[in-house]
Amino acid sequence: xxxxxxxxxxxxxxxxxxxxxxxxxxNPITEGMRxxxxxxxxxxGYLVLESARLHGLDPAQAELAAAAIEAxxxxxxxxxxxxxxxxxxxxxxxxxxxxxxxxxxxxxxxDALQSLAFDLLSRPDCAPDPxxxxxxxxxxxxxxxxxxxxxxxxxxIAAETAAQPLDLDQIIALxxxxxxxxxxxxxxxxxxxxxxxPAPMRAYAQALGLAFQIADDVxxxxxxxxxxxKQVQKDAAAGKATFVGLLGLDGAxxxxxxxxxxxxxxxAPYGAAAExxxxxxxxxxxxxx
Amino acid sequence: xxxxxxxxxxxxxxxxxxxxxxxxxxNPITEGMRxxxxxxxxxxGYLVLESARLHGLDPAQAELAAAAIEAxxxxxxxxxxxxxxxxxxxxxxxxxxxxxxxxxxxxxxxDALQSLAFDLLSRPDCAPDPxxxxxxxxxxxxxxxxxxxxxxxxxxIAAETAAQPLDLDQIIALxxxxxxxxxxxxxxxxxxxxxxxPAPMRAYAQALGLAFQIADDVxxxxxxxxxxxKQVQKDAAAGKATFVGLLGLDGAxxxxxxxxxxxxxxxAPYGAAAExxxxxxxxxxxxxx
Numbered sequence: 127x128x129x130x131x132x133x134x135x136x137x138x139x140x141x142x143x144x145x146x147x148x149x150x151x152x153n154p155i156t157e158g159m160r161x162x163x164x165x166x167x168x169x170x171g172y173l174v175l176e177s178a179r180l181h182g183l184d185p186a187q188a189e190l191a192a193a194a195i196e197a198x199x200x201x202x203x204x205x206x207x208x209x210x211x212x213x214x215x216x217x218x219x220x221x222x223x224x225x226x227x228x229x230x231x232x233x234x235x236x237d238a239l240q241s242l243a244f245d246l247l248s249r250p251d252c253a254p255d256p257x258x259x260x261x262x263x264x265x266x267x268x269x270x271x272x273x274x275x276x277x278x279x280x281x282x283i284a285a286e287t288a289a290q291p292l293d294l295d296q297i298i299a300l301x302x303x304x305x306x307x308x309x310x311x312x313x314x315x316x317x318x319x320x321x322x323x324p325a326p327m328r329a330y331a332q333a334l335g336l337a338f339q340i341a342d343d344v345x346x347x348x349x350x351x352x353x354x355x356k357q358v359q360k361d362a363a364a365g366k367a368t369f370v371g372l373l374g375l376d377g378a379x380x381x382x383x384x385x386x387x388x389x390x391x392x393x394a395p396y397g398a399a400a401e402x403x404x405x406x407x408x409x410x411x412x413x414x415x
Numbered sequence: 416x417x418x419x420x421x422x423x424x425x426x427x428x429x430x431x432x433x434x435x436x437x438x439x440x441x442n443p444i445t446e447g448m449r450x451x452x453x454x455x456x457x458x459x460g461y462l463v464l465e466s467a468r469l470h471g472l473d474p475a476q477a478e479l480a481a482a483a484i485e486a487x488x489x490x491x492x493x494x495x496x497x498x499x500x501x502x503x504x505x506x507x508x509x510x511x512x513x514x515x516x517x518x519x520x521x522x523x524x525x526d527a528l529q530s531l532a533f534d535l536l537s538r539p540d541c542a543p544d545p546x547x548x549x550x551x552x553x554x555x556x557x558x559x560x561x562x563x564x565x566x567x568x569x570x571x572i573a574a575e576t577a578a579q580p581l582d583l584d585q586i587i588a589l590x591x592x593x594x595x596x597x598x599x600x601x602x603x604x605x606x607x608x609x610x611x612x613p614a615p616m617r618a619y620a621q622a623l624g625l626a627f628q629i630a631d632d633v634x635x636x637x638x639x640x641x642x643x644x645k646q647v648q649k650d651a652a653a654g655k656a657t658f659v660g661l662l663g664l665d666g667a668x669x670x671x672x673x674x675x676x677x678x679x680x681x682x683a684p685y686g687a688a689a690e691x692x693x694x695x696x697x698x699x700x701x702x703x704x
Contacts, residue, residue: 150561155569159561205526210518229499230572233522234565237494237529241560244533248553257545263552264537271530272439272448276523280444283519 128405135172139196140164142189146246158223158235159242162200165218169338169410170195170312176402177316177327190252191262191315194243198270199308201239204232206279240270253319261318269307278304285367292367298336305342306335313403329392330403337385338410340378343368345413347375382411417694424461428485429453431478435535447512447524448531451489454507458627458699459484459601465691466605466616479541480551480604483532487559488597490528493521495568529559542608550607558596567593574656581656587625594631595624602692618681619692626674627699629667632657634702636664671700 143163150156171192178188207214207222208229215225224232246252247262268274281300285292292300313331314324347370369378389407393400432452439445460481467477496503496511497518504514513521535541536551557563570589574581581589602620603613636659658667678696682689 151566151569153566153569153573155565156561201526205522208519208522211522230497233494233497233500234568234572237490237525238561238565240526240529241556241565244552245556245560245562248549248556256549260537260545260548260552263533263549267530267534267537271534272445272527273534276444276527276530277440277442279523280440280442283523284442 128402128409131176131402132167132169132172132406132409135175135192136166136168138175138185138189139168139171139192142193143196146193146242154227154231155234155238158204158227158231159197159200159239161220161226162204162223162235162239163196165220166196166200168192168196169406170199170308172406173309173312173331173403174315176406177313178319179316180396180399180403181316181320181322183316183320187253188316188319190246190249191319194246194252194262194266195308195312195315197239197246198243198266201236201243202270202275202308204236204239208232243270255321258319258321262315265314265318265324266311269311274303274307275305278302278307291371294372297367297369297372301336301339302332305339306332309335309338326392326395330389330407333385333389333392334407334410337382337389337407340369340382340385341411341413343370344375344378344382346370379411386411417691417698420465420691421456421458421461421695421698424464424481425455425457427464427474427478428457428460428481431482432485435482435531443516443520444523444527447493447516447520448486448489448528450509450515451493451512451524451528452485454509455485455489456702457481457485458695459488459597461695462598462601462620462692463604465695466602467608468605469685469688469692470605470609470611472605472609476542477605477608479535479538480608483535483541483551483555484597484601484604486528486535487532487555490525490532491559491564491597493525493528497521532559544610547608547610551604554603554607554613555600558600563592563596564594567591567596580660583661586656586658586661590625590628591621594628595621598624598627615681615684619678619696622674622678622681623696623699626671626678626696629658629671629674630700630702632659633664633667633671635659668700675700 143160147156147160174192174195175185175188179185203217204223206212207217208224214222216222223235243266244263247266248259253259253262270276272280278300282304285300310328310331313327313334317324317327346368369381373381386407390404393403432449436445436449463481463484464474464477468474492506493512495501496506497513503511505511512524532555533552536555537548542548542551559565561569567589571593574589599617599620602616602623606613606616635657658670662670675696679693682692
């Protein structure tokens with residue numbers, strides 16, 4: 127059952143963070159970092175663990191890489207929630223870091239979480255072969271920075287002041303960077319850890335990432351803050367181009383379903399061993415938060 | 416002549432950034448990144464290049480590591496200058512990134528500069544041996560994050576609300592993290608690139624880093640905004656504990672001089688080959704900005 131596996135991944139990554147944080151200084155910034163890492167679905171960490179298993183590794187061998195992508199993702203959320211960015215007070219059903227502490231602390235918490243991600247990937251425990259560690263760092267740095275996630279954020283900001291709203295191709299390109307890059311890295315990480323070619327996981331991850339974002343847009347319209355744990359209908363209120371706006375609610379749902387079929391098809395070479403990842407793909411469009 | 420060497424390091428690193436940025440997307444965030452990398456003294460990059468030369472490498476082989484530490488340093492300045500942090504409008508004689516663009520862009524510019532630092536270190540061009548690349552990433556991640564620079568920033572914030580001002584030992588510990596960690600990484604990087612033990616450079620770098628910070632405090636009292644290119648007497652106005660406040664102006668200068676003697680002594684094993692680094696040490700306490 128995918129939901130059980132996802133919960134197991136959350137527990138595994140959180141337990142690993144307990145060990146990691148026991149070795150770090152104790153101060154309000156580390157408290158904020160730990161807080162920002164709690165309460166999520168650990169979807170990216172799960173993808174790392176499961177793709178590692180699919181490539182013949184014990185999930186325990188992929189824990190630091192899973193923790194790294196969760197730290198990277200958490201940094202992006204803490205900074206995205208800042209008043210000068212999306213200005214969100216609520217995340218995962220709790221006050222955001224800058225609300226619970228203050229803005230300056232939230233900047234530092236995010237900054238330190240990004241450093242932590244690269245710290246974890248470069249520890250010998252992450253992968254005994256330094257070439258694999260260097261490969262994980264290189265690919266994550268490019269997925270996170272101005273060639274990946276931050277590029278998507280820059281495209282998002284540019285769209286706000288553009289004369290024309292984004293068309294479907296542009297919003298797909300934007301989301302491939304903004305959320306797709308980290309999801310792709312997660313799915314590819316198991317192959318990288320095993321020293322295998324990460325390319326076969328890419329088609330799966332790209333379809334999954336886009337479906338995930340379309341599902342987010344659908345939830346923004348249909349969800350409640352109580353269930354999603356964050357403010358809803360913000361995008362529509364801000365006049366942003368969304369998949370729902372471009373395709374309609376039914377069209378967006380149909381597109382997400384079609385993408386999940388693509389994602390499942392991409393896993394064909396792995397046969398029955400990839401059943402968990404097929405379930406994961408179906409989950410992202412059926413979730414209610 | 417050290418000043419000539421420093422200017423040559425600046426030119427070398429800036430030329431490398433021109434090549435690096437030619438391969439990156441063109442948008443306001445990359446413009447802000449490039450802007451934030453301009454106009455500095457490149458002291459950290461210089462230390463990387465010179466310690467590489469001291470360890471038998473051609474400086475060209477250390478360019479990516481030098482660019483990486485300058486990117487990491489620039490990220491920290493962009494975020495430090497934010498209104499929710501130090502709230503500075505002026506840096507290196509020009510408007511800070513959030514003034515020239517906006518706060519949200521400044522957050523992203525800093526975030527992307529941090530990612531870029533790890534991107535550069537993990538490129539095969541940085542060091543052909545992946546074990547060395549992984550070592551550079553591991554040491555920089557720890558020097559930058561909550562075990563290094565951000566820890567120093569956290570200690571700085573904690574000091575602002577503490578009942579007692581910091582004593583000398585506490586301010587030394589704070590500065591060893593806040594500014595010392597990146598300076599130490601820079602001086603050690605040449606040894607790491609050569610696969611040599613970085614420990615002998617550490618005593619040099621720690622004394623140098625502390626002297627650098629004391630000189631900064633002295634400049635905060637004696638400098639002019641016109642020459643330093645940033646606001647002065649901010650620390651004293653904010654009631655922060657400073658080396659000048661604790662030791663007096665003459666005491667602070669004497670302490671800096673004594674530290675530079677320590678730094679020069681630490682270079683004894685390298686003999687005459689380390690003359691440039693001795694000059695660099697003397698420079699940090701004689702500079703006027």
